[in-house]
Amino acid sequence: MMSKKKIIAGALGSDVHVAGVLNFLDLANKEGYDTVYLGGAVPLEKFIGGIIETDPDIVAISYRLDSDALRNLLKEFEMEIKRYGLQNKIYIFGGTVETAKVAREFSFISKVFDGSMSIDQIAMFLRGKRDEKEDEIPPQTLTERIKYKSPYPLIRHHIGLPTLQETEREIEKLAESGLLDIISLAPDQNAQQFFFTPEEMDPAQDGAGGAPFRTRDDFTRMYQASRRGNYPLLRCYSGTRNLIKFSALLHETIHNAWAAIPLTWYSDLDRRSDRPLLEAIKENQEAIRWNASMGIPVEINESHQWALRYCHGAVEVATAYIAAYNAKKLGVKYYIAQYMFNTPPEISPKMDTAKMLAKKELIESLHDNDFISYRMVRTGLMSFPADPYMAMGQLVSSMFTAAYLKPHIIHVVAYSEAIKRATSKEIIESVKMVKKAYLEAMKGLPDFEADPVVKERKEQLKEEAMLIVRAIESLGKDSDNPLIDPEVIQAAIKTGILDAPGLKKMSVACGKLRTRAINGAYYAVNEKGKPISEAQRLKSLGFEV
Missing domain, CATH: 3.20.20.240 (Methylmalonyl-CoA mutase)
Structure with missing residues (x-):
């Protein structure tokens, strides 16, 4: 069994903002990584020491403060990883739009997150790195x-x-x-x-x-x-x-x-x-x-x-x-x-x-x-x-x-x-x-x-829908399978078992159904606008179900 890949992450320099780091590591955990949290305001030497000590696959650097200060920090960071032979790691960066722009200037950083990517996009990136398939075309079915x-x-x-x-x-x-x-x-x-x-x-x-x-x-x-x-x-x-x-x-x-x-x-x-x-x-x-x-x-x-x-x-x-x-x-x-x-x-x-x-x-x-x-x-x-x-x-x-x-x-x-x-x-x-x-x-x-009103309406709709299904089956009682029989389906529309107000004056439909929104739901109603049950509606069409 392959061992889990490891990510180390922290906020570099004097940056104390760690919410983004923690959210990223939480997502990485869910995607199957071992994670190491260095904390906020991590001095450069401590960050490098953490990389040497834990030997991670991915190093995640966060910084949300001044762009010029970041440029200086990353120059030093790059020198240190070369000094200690740590170029074989994957380095990624997360920050603001402004600091992300600076991070993109450095070739040792392979991926930059500026807050514009959604969680699912970040998860797909992590899965690619985890499975070493980051350059693979996503599934095509x-x-x-x-x-x-x-x-x-x-x-x-x-x-x-x-x-x-x-x-x-x-x-x-x-x-x-x-x-x-x-x-x-x-x-x-x-x-x-x-x-x-x-x-x-x-x-x-x-x-x-x-x-x-x-x-x-x-x-x-x-x-x-x-x-x-x-x-x-x-x-x-x-x-x-x-x-x-x-x-x-x-x-x-x-x-x-x-x-x-x-x-x-x-x-x-x-x-x-x-x-x-x-x-x-x-x-x-x-x-x-x-x-x-x-x-x-x-x-x-x-x-x-x-x-x-x-x-x-x-x-x-x-x-x-x-x-x-x-x-x-x-x-x-x-x-x-x-x-x-x-x-x-x-x-x-x-x-x-x-x-x-x-x-x-x-x-x-x-x-x-x-x-x-x-x-x-x-x-x-x-x-x-x-x-x-x-x-x-x-x-x-x-x-x-x-x-x-x-x-x-x-x-x-x-x-x-x-x-x-x-x-x-x-x-x-x-x-x-x-x-x-x-x-x-x-x-x-x-x-x-769990809302009793929702549950009651759901059950009512299921019951009434199956009354319609039974009416169609009754209409096509001589068919081997009425629900897929084209002639039975056509007849269900013509007789009004399946009907809608918007089909009025369509010669192939019944077009006599009246409906009305009552308390946020649509019901069949009679000529006086009063709601009627589905059994009543179907009975008026000649179907006892």
Whole structure:
């Protein structure tokens, strides 16, 4: 068994500030190092003596005072380590932005921390030194990257600017920042719908809603742009037609980290595609099955689409379960379960948490050796105000609450989304805000589930969601497996078992559901605005459950 690596650390010269040193050594302990603390205001000769006596692998020097004084100290320090033959150690420095600038002048110091790096970045540095893999490219598959980064979540953001040149340039900046683990490409609507039939594209809509990808090489360019910094994974939306061809394209060009495919959407249900609903369900399922057969993780972005159309909690939770059930039955091993908070926007943090816990428990009840889900949290787009500072507050508060789910992935949505498309500047700013909020939450949150109101609502949602599931099974009683039968799913939407106010006047949906926010939660209501139970709602549709 390999012996632990050792770090010695202290504040040099007359600097008595030791909080940073102690925090660093505490993190190093957690990462498997033996640590030696020299204290504050350590004279140069004592620091050198400590290195000789303890023979560490890494020497951590801290200094937060005057820049000129530090320069003189480091000149002497360098002379002493040469005098005693101590150049074989790894020397690192931590201080203020000003003192860090001075430390970078000295070649014997291999790494400088100026307070701008997050704890997870420092932890990754320590792991690299511990395992002697600091120059190795981080894992390039989702499951391995999650393990590599644990207990810190992977950070994701999307990018899709009006031109490919802008998008490529911003991807380079994001990769160099080392802050994102996953970059999601956002193609424009022309590409999503007509990539394989370019003659159907409307040139006036080029760049609308995303980047104008038109060829295989366009995707390859973006992948090459990401081959720097911390080598983030790339992924892309699935397209709204020709989903299997699009999946193959993404697999071959950007090594798609995971596929995001709806179950019922991108059809005449939402008019993001001209595919009839039944045809769309079948094609979506085939695309899910194809990705599963290739070993590609899959996200079924379904339940939040219902929430964006103001469904009540029971429908949202039921569709989360049905989506995960479909993924499992279609052969998916690694499933990305998205938990979009703040949607619909009048939901309270307490009721949002209850809803997400209900989803989590039902989805994870499907786990076995062949089916594992990863939790991905995000802020709801509709919750962002157009004022940038208010939006920053919304982003931070939302992700602080979402940290209770202990996500494997945080899908950061830049605070500028309600104002303009995010560039690397807004994305990096947003990621830093979210990372800080999450790291604070990691110190310990209250047990929200101990709140009897949260627990009661969670159990109510689970029970009502399963009433919806049973109603669908009753509707498809002649089917071998109603929950994955496209015709049964279509019928569940047409009859109103699955419904939302935002589907009113959509010919393929019932569109009669009324919902209302009451005490921070969304309920189905009658024509007088009074809440009704899910059993009552389903009975009114002709289903006794």
